Amino acid sequence: EAEVAQSPRYKITEKSQAVAFWCDPISGHATLYWYRQILGQGPELLVQFQDESVVDDSQLPKDRFSAERLKGVDSTLKIQPAELGDSAMYLCASSIGPTRGEKLFFGSGTQLSVL
Amino acid sequence: GQQLNQSPQSMFIQEGEDVSMNCTSSSIFNTWLWYKQDPGEGPVLLIALYKAGELTSNGRLTAQFGITRKDSFLNISASIPSDVGIYFCAGPSSGSARQLTFGSGTQLTVLP
Numbered sequence: 001e002a003e004v005a006q007s008p009r010y011k012i013t014e015k016s017q018a019v020a021f022w023c024d025p026i027s028g029h030a031t032l033y034w035y036r037q038i039l040g041q042g043p044e045l046l047v048q049f050q051d052e053s054v055v056d057d058s059q060l061p062k063d064r065f066s067a068e069r070l071k072g073v074d075s076t077l078k079i080q081p082a083e084l085g086d087s088a089m090y091l092c093a094s095s096i097g098p099t100r101g102e103k104l105f106f107g108s109g110t111q112l113s114v115l
Numbered sequence: 116g117q118q119l120n121q122s123p124q125s126m127f128i129q130e131g132e133d134v135s136m137n138c139t140s141s142s143i144f145n146t147w148l149w150y151k152q153d154p155g156e157g158p159v160l161l162i163a164l165y166k167a168g169e170l171t172s173n174g175r176l177t178a179q180f181g182i183t184r185k186d187s188f189l190n191i192s193a194s195i196p197s198d199v200g201i202y203f204c205a206g207p208s209s210g211s212a213r214q215l216t217f218g219s220g221t222q223l224t225v226l227p
Contacts, residue, residue, distance in 0.1 A: 004157070033214070042119075042203050042217030043158065056214065091157050103148075104215060106157030 002026040004107035006092050012113045018080035021110045024073070025094030031055075033104065034067055034077050035091040043091055049075060050097075082114045119204055119218035127224045134191040136221045138204030147187035148205045148215070149178050158203055162189070194225050 005024040013019050025032050030051050035043035046065065047057040052072040060067065064083070069075040079086055089111050093104040121138045128134055138147070146165055150158035162173050164180035164187060171178055177190045191198055201220040208214045 040219070042205075042219050043215075044217070045214050048214060093157070103160060103163060106159070108155070109157050111155070 002105075004092055004094050004105055006107035006110055008110055009108065010111050010113075012115065013082050014115050015084055016081040018078065019082050019112065020079075021077045021090050021092075021112075023075045023077070023092030023107060025075075025092070026105055028096070029094035029105070030072075030097050031095045032069055032075050033093040033095075034075070035093060035106075037089040037091055037109070039088070046077070079112075082112075084114050087112055087114045119206065119216055121202075121204055121218035121221050123221060124219070125222040125224070127226060128194055129226050130194060130196060132194055134194055134198070134223060135188065136190075136202060136223075137186060137188045138218050139186045140206065141185070143184040144187075144206035145184070146207050147178070147180050149176075149187070149189050150203045150205060150217075152201045152203065152220070154200070161202075191223075194223075196225050196227065199223060199225050 007022050011019055032049040034046045036046050037043040045059055047060045047067045048055040049069045052069050065079055067077045089109045091106050091109045093106045095104050119138055119140050148163050149161045151161050152158040161176055162171050162178040167180055167184050168182050169180040175192045179188045181187055201222050203220045204218045205215045
């Protein structure tokens, strides 16, 4: 069964360092999402891509976060510099398209700890 | 923005018992989704509901789309240890981007 691949699974970093997360969506899925999940809460959307274009990044803290999906396939989410409050699970998800965006398939996530 | 309220926040039940949880919204949803998240993993879709009043089953799980379109319910019958996890309801935003809004989850613990 096709899966959304994410790496690394775990990342420990010190504050003010740069971190990057990678995601490879299910083949053929045009829409890609990055969510952040704080312990005890549901996932919250950071950014949504349709192919290589950003559809919505209104919740992305752009002073320190950036995301790209250059060829419309895999994607990278970067944080620079990391802050203590960035500790969370970062989840990537994909769907066939925005009209069926409600059926999201999630990766296993990257658990980030900022010390 | 849209908010989804889930209750209860957590549940401790004995193996074999039935479980009920619900999700309410301040606004109308046209789709309700139920996801389960195991520790250290991403959420996995359990059931999708597309019509008010709809009742859909997936094995021992049954979910209903409330007729007011502002709520949904998830029932698990004859719980087993692998039912442990966090159950999230979710619904798409009303905007054109069709993003999902998630509830805060119900943490289920099944005691042997």
